[in-house]
Amino acid sequence: MMETDRTIREIERLKAARRAVILAHNYQESDVQDVADFVGDSLELSQKAAATPAEVIVFCGVHFMAETAFLLSPEKTVLLPRAAAGCPMADMITPDGLAAMRDAHPGAAVVCYVNSSAAVKALSDICCTSANAERVVRSIPEDREIVFVPDKYLGRHVERRTGRSMVLWPGFCPIHARLEALDVRRARSAHPGAEVWAHPECRPEVSDAADFVLSTGGMVRRARETKSATVVVATEVGMLHRLRAERPDVTFVAASEAALCTNMKMTGLRDVLAALETMRGAITVPDEVREPAARAVARMLEVG
Ligand code: 13P
Ligand code: SF4
Numbered sequence: 001m002m003e004t005d006r007t008i009r010e011i012e013r014l015k016a017a018r019r020a021v022i023l024a025h026n027y028q029e030s031d032v033q034d035v036a037d038f039v040g041d042s043l044e045l046s047q048k049a050a051a052t053p054a055e056v057i058v059f060c061g062v063h064f065m066a067e068t069a070f071l072l073s074p075e076k077t078v079l080l081p082r083a084a085a086g087c088p089m090a091d092m093i094t095p096d097g098l099a100a101m102r103d104a105h106p107g108a109a110v111v112c113y114v115n116s117s118a119a120v121k122a123l124s125d126i127c128c129t130s131a132n133a134e135r136v137v138r139s140i141p142e143d144r145e146i147v148f149v150p151d152k153y154l155g156r157h158v159e160r161r162t163g164r165s166m167v168l169w170p171g172f173c174p175i176h177a178r179l180e181a182l183d184v185r186r187a188r189s190a191h192p193g194a195e196v197w198a199h200p201e202c203r204p205e206v207s208d209a210a211d212f213v214l215s216t217g218g219m220v221r222r223a224r225e226t227k228s229a230t231v232v233v234a235t236e237v238g239m240l241h242r243l244r245a246e247r248p249d250v251t252f253v254a255a256s257e258a259a260l261c262t263n264m265k266m267t268g269l270r271d272v273l274a275a276l277e278t279m280r281g282a283i284t285v286p287d288e289v290r291e292p293a294a295r296a297v298a299r300m301l302e303v304g
Pocket of ligand 1: 040042
């Protein structure tokens with residue numbers, strides 16, 4: 001038996017023994033996606049984490065995702081197989097920075113992208129993901145000022161969709177920021193007639209050049225219905241595996257191979273196995289942070 005098959009068999013055996021579930025983000029390595037019980041976007045994964053009867057969640061993604069799972073299910077053991085897998089955008093805002101912004105905008109509602117630490121969520125009124133940011137912003141009374149953190153590009157996209165102007169924190173995803181409108185134009189001329197999808201973490205000029213601006217979950221749903229034979233995708237390249245699994249008859253092309261998130265690629269099958277063997281890598285958050293942070297996430301889940 002090949003080494004990989006042995007690893008997969010062992011993961012399956014330990015998963016049952018530990019009453020564990022494996023959740024993986026759409027950007028994970030393909031073999032990790034294939035071993036997961038559920039693959040999805042940030043919103044879908046947090047909904048799964050909140051609802052699973054499993055006692056252990058092995059979260060194949062980056063730190064804030066596993067942390068969000070713990071916020072929702074503190075009675076469960078949430079394992080992040082690679083402790084170093086973080087999100088550079090989440091690190092662009094600190095609790096002190098947000099506290100200063102709140103002081104400068106008293107009375108404003110703080111909407112916090114889920115790509116943030118629990119300590120930042122704890123200072124926020126409501127969270128959002130790229131799938132529901134628009135709905136979350138629309139749920140806030142029109143006369144209330146809104147502070148949106150930390151992704152300025154997602155914030156700008158939501159401003160344009162809702163017509164609400166917001167105070168934006170100047171954070172961004174360094175991976176999506178590598179994508180340029182020129183990449184989209186080049187891809188369109190190389191693949192005439194192809195549909196182009198962009199993630200809302202992209203720069204506004206990239207989103208403007210696309211036909212659809214979608215969360216990774218939105219891309220999966222669009223894949224199920226597209227009539228286009230070729231689709232150009234402006235997001236992290238791991239998405240291609242997920243989309244090809246969904247629609248093998250469609251040709252999915254990356255707008256740029258440069259959009260590769262090394263944090264999302266840190267976790268391998270052996271790390272998943274090691275997490276289940278050792279039960280090391282459990283994420284915890286102290287109650288005084290967890291409770292307000294969980295409230296902000298729960299409010300988001302109520303909006304849906
Ligand atoms: P989605 O919520 O669209 O999956 O985007 C998440 C993300 O930024 C992961 O890096
Ligand atoms: Fe963070 Fe961007 Fe990587 Fe997502 S793709 S984990 S937002 S750095």
